[in-house]
Amino acid sequence: MEFRLEQKRSIVTELPGPKSQALAAERAKYVSNSIGSSLPSYIAEADGAILRDVDGNQFVDFGSGIGVTTVGNGHPTVIKAIQETAASGAHFQINTAPYGSYVELCKRLTELTPGNFEKKAALFNSGAEALENAVKIARKYTGRDAIVVFDHAFHGRTNLTMAMTSKSMPYKDGFGPFAPEIYRFPASYPYRDGLTGAEAAARTISAIEKQIGAKNVAAIVIEPLQGEGGFIVPAEGFLPAIVDFAHENGIVFVADEVQSGMARTGKWFCSEWDGIEPDLITSAKGIAGGMPLSAVIGRAEIMDAPHAGGIGGTYSGNPIANAAALATIEVYETENLAEKALEIEAKVRAAFEPLVGEVATVGEVRGRGAMLAIEFVKAGGKEPNPEIVKEIVSDALSQGVLLLTCGTYGNVIRLLPPLVMSDELLDDAIGVFIESIRKFS
């Protein structure tokens, strides 16, 4: 692959550099303090797996804008589609004047999602908006109110999705009251609960039956690989048991694949790893190569339940985002990026798994494909260790490697590399990360 920017980390100023510091000073005056940033440097351009700041420093991007630029930053095929569509001159709006790319993208998404049944889709702007609409659709279809969500869940920052999200700080603190009829239960967290998939599912199902009653539940909403909560992979058998319970009781099973979908885990959707066929899937993040777009895809009879005009939005499925998404899907296919995700997984596991047992602070290495994480603990036990995570992230950053954290306890470092990251760059960045781990362990 050809890149505009050399695929190499390079720190040429103090961090943040003088131009970034000037922008930070302006920001302090004009940007609400409620907006946080992981990186103190300001980005001028990006290409492939490299972010270049306004001072000329280059960072290896292990975040992909939180799993958005999975096809690489500024992929030429995606840029071309955006440019051509922008030049076509129109802002079309689906509720007033429809256009073909909306139809074409919905068709492609119904083909890519698991489930051998008739499917339809609807398009939106953000992940949270997709979740909001999945809940609306499921409630209309079932005529029921209750929504089941889980410990460690993240579903967004709007009022309904805040209620569905598990973590108070920073997502909910002081922002209530929250939407009603949201019920939270434990899911499956093998490293911490030690339960098999069947045991964890039995615990969840019993709690749902006792506390809500299955016949009152409209939807069960779950991330098949929990993202923000710590890249938690449920024990084998947990998800299929929950899907069976949902179907025995007329409950809509919604897989929130906003982070885990679109080739990130080595399959189009993470649900495929567990052999489940969700009734509805929410997708966003990696779907459009950096443009704001999200979707709800699922069983045609459920998707058709709301009345015409009941679902929509001014910018939902706008033509530029649609063109970017169609181009992004083409890139996933032509560059075999799902396979690339599995190669990245093999490399990362080979590098980090030997540290478990050898380095006392490395608790667990887990994830699927290029959605991988390391959970850090205090030496000699499983107590979460958010302190070391802060030190490692800051040390790696000073050497040009951008790492993101996650986890309910703030003790997990997640790797979400663009799938076009070269082997050399991956090896180099892994080396920096491991050195930082050893330095503070």
Ligand SMILES: *Cc1c(COP(=O)(O)O)cnc(C)c1O
């Ligand atoms: C990021 C995320 C969301 C929210 O998406 P936004 O675009 O930030 O609204 C919802 N669910 C999951 C699993 C996510 O990772």
